[in-house]
Amino acid sequence: MTINELEQMEGKLLLHVNNTQGSIEEKTDQLEAGSIFDAYKQVHSHYADLAQEDSEALIRG
DSSP: OOOOOOOOHHHHHHHHHHTTTTTHHHHHHHHHHTTTHHHHHHHHHHHHHHHHOOOOHHOOO
């Protein structure tokens, strides 16, 4: 994955996070059900992989 692709993925995740509604517990349940936390882990893992080749990924991840 490229930095731009990761940035797009992260942007979509952020939109999902920002669109959750309810109490903090309800939001957490929604984000867990939607695998958003796992998706963020994957994005940041890809940033870490890229950082071995390109230091720009460190700034973003």
